[in-house]
Amino acid sequence: MPVISERTTDPPKPESPVADVKPDIVIGQRVFTNQCSKCHDLPDPAKYNTERWDGILRTMIPRAGISRVNEVHVTAYVKANAKSN
Numbered sequence: 001m002p003v004i005s006e007r008t009t010d011p012p013k014p015e016s017p018v019a020d021v022k023p024d025i026v027i028g029q030r031v032f033t034n035q036c037s038k039c040h041d042l043p044d045p046a047k048y049n050t051e052r053w054d055g056i057l058r059t060m061i062p063r064a065g066i067s068r069v070n071e072v073h074v075t076a077y078v079k080a081n082a083k084s085n
């Protein structure tokens with residue numbers, strides 16, 4: 001049996017600090033305004049319901065290069081202002 005050597009460095013930090021982030025709509029609006037107007041006019045959050053936004057943000061957030069933390073904020077902002085179905 002191969003010997004599993006002992007770990008000499010700390011394991012990598014988990015990918016997701018996101019669970020600890022308290023969504024902040026004010027930060028979210030700033031990120032939205034700055035990052036989501038780079039390629040097209042700023043969309044109106046009230047144009048889509050939260051379900052549609054989930055799908056849209058899944059593709060747009062990576063395109064905009066938004067960090068995991070700001071993703072939490074921008075998602076909160078958009079959903080707080082989304083169309084009510």
Ligand code: HEC
Pocket residue numbers: 032035036037038039040043056057059060061063064065066074
């Ligand atoms: C790198 C360029 C780029 C950035 C940054 C970007 N978008 Fe887009 N967006 C596009 C393109 C291109 C389209 C046209 C549809 C497609 O290709 O998916 C689009 C389409 C859209 C649409 C219409 C979607 C639909 O399904 O009708 C919405 C809403 C939208 N973007 C929201 C956002 C939001 C919110 C952000 C910020 C998180 C953002 N976009 C950032 C490029 C971008």
